[in-house]
Amino acid sequence: MSDAAAPSTEKSVILQFVKANMRDYALLLSLLAIMIYFQFTTNGTLFMPVNMTNIILQNSYIVIMALGMLLIIVAGHIDLSVGSVSGFIGAVAAVLMVNYKLDPFFAVIVCLALGAIIGGVQGYFVAYHKIPAFIVTLAGMLIFKGLALTVLGGASVGPFPRIFQLLSSGYIADPFAVEGFNVLALLIGALVTGVIIFFNFKERRNQQAHGLAEEPDMIFYGRNLLIAIAFLGFSFLMAKYKGLPNVLVVMFALIALFVFITTRTTFGRRIYAMGGNEKAARLSGINTEWLTFLIFTIMGALAALAGLIFAARLNVATPKAGLGFELDVIAACFIGGAATTGGVGKVVGAVIGAFIMGVMNNGMSIMGIGIDWQQIIKGVVLMLAVFLDVYYKNRSH
C-alpha cells in the first residue's frame, strides 16, 4: 500500500472499495440527501435547533426499539408485539405512578422488568416450543393491546410526576451559565467526536500493523472528517437550543452498547451465526434456544423503555399509545439493510433507517403533507430501499 502506485490504480482501489461497501454509503448518503431536500422544502426549518431537538425526541423510542429488533431480525425472527408492549408498559407506568403514587424510580424498574418478562415469555414459546415468532408476537400484539385498555379502564391516565417527565423533556444541566448557548452540549459533542476518531485511528493502526487496512487513506480520512462535521455540527445545533436532551444520552449510550455487542462480543457473533445457519450453529455447540430466549427478553426490556419514554413525552398514558410503532421499527431495520432471511444487518444501519423514516415524517409534517400521503410515501421508500438492496445483491452475483 505504501508503494508509489500509479494514480490510476489508486483511483481504481478507491472505486473498488466504494463499490464493495456501496450499501453502507448509499444509506448514509440517502439520509443526507433527504435532510438537505427537506431543508429546502421547509425553508430552512429542518435544521433549526428546535426542530433537530424535536426530531431526536420524536424518534428516540423508535430507534431504541430498532436496536432490539435488529438482533431479532438478524437471528431470523420478527417481533410484531413491540408497539403494543410499549403502549401497555406506558399504561402500567401511569397506573403505578399516578393512581398508586409509587416512587417513579421504583416504578421505572418494575416496568423495565415487566417488559423483560413479557419478552422472555414470548421468547420462551419461540425458542423452546418452536412456534414461529410471527404467530407468538402477533398473539402478543393482540393481548397487550387489550391489556393496555384494561389497565387504563379505557381512559387516559396522567399527568406523570415531574421527575418522570424529565426522562423525555429534561436536558443535561449546563454548569457554564452562558446566555442562549449550552457550552456543555458542545463540549460533550467534541469529546464524543474525539473518542470516536481516536478509536477509528487506533483500529486503523492495528489493521495496518497486520496488513489488513483495506480502506483507502482518502476514504478513511474523509469518513472521519464527515463524522467530525456531523457530530460537532449536531452538538452545536443542540447547544443553540436547550442542550442535550436526557433521551439523547440514553439513546446514544444504547446505540454504542449495541454496536459493541453486535461487532465485538461472542454473544453478538452467535446471533449472526444462528441467523445465518441455525443448524450449523447448533452443531457448533451454540445453545440456540437460550440465545433466542435472551434476544426476545432484551427486546421486551427495550420496548418497555420506549413505552416509558413515549408516555413521559406525552405526559399521559393513552390506550392508543404505541399503536403501529412495530411497523416503523421493523421498517427501520429493513431500510437499514437487514435481511429477512436472517444473518445480515447492522445496528448503525437500523439507526440510520429509523432516522430516514423520522426525518421524512418531520419534514413532510412541516410541509403540511397530509397523513394519507405521508403513509404512501413512507411505504414507497421502504419498498424502494429493499428492492434496490435485492437488485444490487443479485447483480453482484
Add this chain to the structure above:
Amino acid sequence: MQPILEMRGITKTFPGVKALTDVNLTIMPAEIHGVVGENGAGKSTLMKVLSGVYPHGTYTGDIVFEGQARRFATIGDSEDTGIIIIHQELALVPLLSIAENIFLGHETAKHGVIDWFEAFARTKELLKKVGLSEHPNTLITNLGTGKQQLVEIAKALNKKVKLLILDEPTSSLNETDSNALLALLQEFRAQGISSILITHKLNEVLKVADRITVIRDGKTVDTLDTSTAKVSEDRIIKAMVGREMVDRYPARTPKIGETIFEIRNWSVYHPQHAERKVIKNVSLHVKRGEVVGIAGLMGSGRTELSMSIFGRAYGQKITGEALISGKPADVSTIPRALEAGLAYVTEDRKTYGLVLIDHIKHNITLANLTGVSERGVIDDLRELAVANKYRKELAIRCSGVYQATINLSGGNQQKVVLSKWLFSGPDILILDEPTRGIDVGAKYEIYGIINQLVDEGKAVIVISSEMPELLGISDRIYVMNDGRMVAEMPAREATQEKIMRAIMKSWED
C-alpha cells in the same frame, strides 16, 4: 454418424474470471459420455451453458443440437428440445406425491383442471421404466435418496428426453442404488437416449461411459475413447490434475495407543417415530492414534449413530454408555460433548457445517469462540491469527480469510469445516463422508490432515460410502447395517468383497 450435440468453442467469463475457455464437447447418439474434472474445473458451468441457465449471449461459441444451431434463453427452451439436466441437489417438492412431482409444471390438465387418472396411469408407466414399484401417491419425503433420484429421471422421461445430463447423480447413493442407476443409463442407451454423466467416481465412468471428456481449469484437456483404448483411472486422474498421482492415500505408520473413546450398548429411537429403533445396541471403541472406518450402505445408521453420540443431535430415548479413557463421560448435549473432547464433522457441510453467507474467519472460530475471546469480548486480531494459521496449515485456497464461504469450492469448504473442528481442540473426531463431492487433489490433502491428526495422538472415526477410501486410510473397519454393527476387521485384512459379504449376511440373520 451425425453427433446429437456439438458444443464448439464455448467461452464463458464471469467478472474477473474466465470460467470456460474454448471448450468443445461432442455427444453421439446413443452414447454415455462421462465428463470429469476437479471441482471448479468448469463442468457445472458448461452444463449451465448447455441447458440455458446462462442464456445465449452471455457466452461465446456455438451449440448445435440435432444438426441445428440453438440459442437457448431459458431452461424451458432446452427442455423443449429434449435436453434435460438433473442437478446434484434434487429439485423435487418433498411434501408432494410422486405423480404431482412428475407432472409439476406439465400437468395433465384440461382448462386448468387436472386429470388425475391420466396422471396416475402415466406415472405408473414411467416408474416402471425406471424400475420403481412405488404407488404414484407416495410422498417424495418418504422415499430414500436413491429412489428420489429415479423419480427425477422418470420426470425427465416424461418430458421426452433425448439427452439426459446427470450432475453427480451417485454422490449420495450407496453402491446398490448407484449400480441400478448406471444400469438404467445403459438401458437408455439401448433405446437411443444419450446421457452426459458428470461425476467424481472414476470407476463408474469407466464402467459405463463410451467416451470421457476431461476438463481442467475451464479447458477440455482430453477426450478418451473407452472402446478403442484401454483407459485406466490413473490415466484419467493424470489428465484431471495435470500430474501423476503416484499414491492416492498418503502413507502413515500407525502409532496406536490406549483406548480413548468407547460406547457400549448404544440404542437410539427415531426422532419422529418413537417406536422405531434406529440404532440397535451398538458398541464401538477407538484408540489414540487410530483411524477407525465405519462402512455400510446408505441408511445403515452410521450418520444417525454419530450424531446421537455427539450431544444427542439426533434421535430420542437414547440409552447406552459413553466412556472417555475408561471413565463414563457426559455427552448429553452438544456443548458437553464438545467439552468432553468430541467433534463431529457433518456429511452435509452446506446445511450443517457452514454459515455460508459468512466469511472463513467467522466460520473457523464458531465452535470455539471462547478460544478467541476474553470475558465474552472477541479479540479480533487473535481470531484473525487463528484463521490465518488454519488457512496456511490446511492450504485453504481463497482470496483471504474474509472471503464468504459460499464462494469456495467444495474441497475448500470442507477444509474450513475441518478447521472449525480442529480449532475446538478435540481428542476424538468423527468425520462423516469427509471427501464427498470433492476432487481428487483435495481428497488427498484431507487424507493427509487425517494422518497428521492421528500422528498427534488423536482418534479419528471416518464414515465413508467409498469403500476404497475406507480401506486406504483406516486401521480398523467396522461394518454397519440396519442400525447394528455386523462386523469388525483390521483394515489390512479387509476387502470390498468381505465388507459387502458381511452386509449381505446380516440381512439373512
